[in-house]
Amino acid sequence: MSHAVVNDKRPSTLRGASLPKWSPWAIAAGSIALAVVIGLAGGLDSRVQWGLIAGLLFLLGTYGIAARVEGRRQAKDRIATALVWVAFLIAIVPLASLIWATVQRGTKVLDVYFLTHSMGVVADSEAGGGIYHAIIGSLEQVGLATVIGAPIGILTAIYLVEYGRGNLARAVTFFVDVMTGIPSIVAGLFILSLMLMFDMQPFGFAGSLALAILMMPVVVRSTEEMLKLVPNELREASLALGIPKWRTILKVVVPTSIGGIITGVMLSVARIAGETAPVLLLVFGNPFINTNPFEGAQASLPLYIYQQYSQSAGSTAAYDRAWAASLTLIAFVMILNMVARGIARWKAPKTGR
Structure with a gap:
């Protein structure tokens, strides 16, 4: 049964x-x-x-x-x-x-000529011209902003996670939260007020300073979250071996979270790469090629898009150039993210089987 x-x-x-x-x-x-x-x-x-x-x-x-x-x-x-x-x-x-x-x-006028020539003496209502001067300006301005903002943001996040205690840490956290929601035009006005105090003319590095202000809180927040994900057991094991705390942070904590840190930096770069208001106030735009960000007005891709689209009412050529520059800016951001993912995988800690 x-x-x-x-x-x-x-x-x-x-x-x-x-x-x-x-x-x-x-x-x-x-x-x-x-x-x-x-x-x-x-x-x-x-x-x-x-x-x-x-x-x-x-x-x-x-x-x-x-x-x-x-x-x-x-x-x-x-x-x-x-x-x-x-x-x-x-x-x-x-x-x-x-x-x-x-x-x-954007593909109507996007070709090698468009990428390798500037507007120069080409009027906005005429066909021709390109974005070479705007590409140089964006690369220099965003690059300088990253050199300034990324290290400050990463070090601030390390301080808040590893050392931050008391009133100073709370004050830093408060100001980071405030800066996260600050409008881009406010950062531009702040740098513009300093330029007016010293009677300075528009130049590319001024735009980089404003972009760095916008970049830092994003880097701080993303890096802070990545550092918090590192298990405390790794820190305790390193300290138990007699390794100083600064060396533990440098050799254990940061390498473990380097992938997320790089991703956060690239996200902040993608955010500031499309900012127009600070560049309009501080850099002013230039149809000619200017490779020196510390002297003279300079162009950038977001500002170029704004200027061309504002002139597109009576010109099909300006309208097409604005869309082509927009496509270039999207491709620039996508390439940055792909590079960030590649670096994150390369630098990620390897785990044995």
Whole structure:
């Protein structure tokens, strides 16, 4: 009798019915088709409206079908998953649309000539010209801002995590929080006030100082979070061997979190690379090539985009140059992030098997 019970191969009745794996795709296809029908019948011309209707129908359909087949408890789980997917699509569609529009419009004049020539004597209303002078200006301004802001931000984060105690640490944390939300124009006005005090003319390094102010709080916050993720056991093991704390930080803590630190620095670089207001106030723009950031007005990619687009009302050439420069700026930020990921993987601590 017991042998028959042990060898019983009948399926368990404890598990209820479940939808097949392809059911979300079928519900999504049906929701899209029904949304198109509703949009056409209702005279809705916007694809965005069609997408919102399809998302709502997908949520309702998922819950209704899952509740009927699997029960309300499982239906709630499926509706939560569906909400995550719908939110993801709502976030990714504008980004994909932006990239598509930039690539479509920016490739009209983006070529080797555009990248290797400046505006020079070319008027904004005329065809021709390029962004070589703006690329040089952006690289120098962002590079100098990174040289200034990244070390200060990293050292500040190390102080707050490893040494920060008492009123000084609380004051530093407070000012970092305030600087995180500071408008870029305020940083530009601060540097501009110093320039007016010393009767200085616009030059590239002034823009770098304003960009460094915007960069530092981002570096501090990202580095601080990465340092907090380092297990305390690693610090304690190093200190137990008689290694000084400064050397433990330099040889154990920082190498362990170097990947996240570099990623945070690159994110801050990506943020300041697109700032226009401080550059407009302090650098002023220059259609000619100026490789010296410490003397004379200088161009930059965000400022070039603003100036060209502001002149695009009566000129198709300026409009096309603005989109081409925008595509170049996006590619610049993407390359920075790819380089950061490569450095992070290269410098990440290796774990043995």
